[in-house]
Amino acid sequence: xxxxxxxxxxxxxxxxxxxxxxxxxxxxxxxxxxxxxxxxxxxxxxxxxxxxxxxxxxxxxxxxxxxxxxxxxxxxxxx
Numbered sequence: 001x002x003x004x005x006x007x008x009x010x011x012x013x014x015x016x017x018x019x020x021x022x023x024x025x026x027x028x029x030x031x032x033x034x035x036x037x038x039x040x041x042x043x044x045x046x047x048x049x050x051x052x053x054x055x056x057x058x059x060x061x062x063x064x065x066x067x068x069x070x071x072x073x074x075x076x077x078x079x
Contacts, residue, residue: 002047004040004046004048005044007043008044011033011040012059014029019063034067040056041060
């Protein structure tokens with residue numbers, strides 16, 4: 001298994017562990033995961049192609065759908 005896929009699997013495990021934390025403790029590690037995800041998806045895409053990058057992007061959007069909706073509404077001033 002390539003290093004990019006290992007990093008992706010570790011990212012998914014870390015995101016699952018963060019989701020199990022109480023809400024007040026989720027914010028700092030969640031922001032780190034949120035910021036690191038696009039770089040990880042690009043790395044997977046550069047190593048394995050756009051299909052795998054698309055699957056990684058779908059997984060990322062699925063796991064972080066609520067924070068991404070919040071930030072999208074905040075940036076478009078719809079809160």
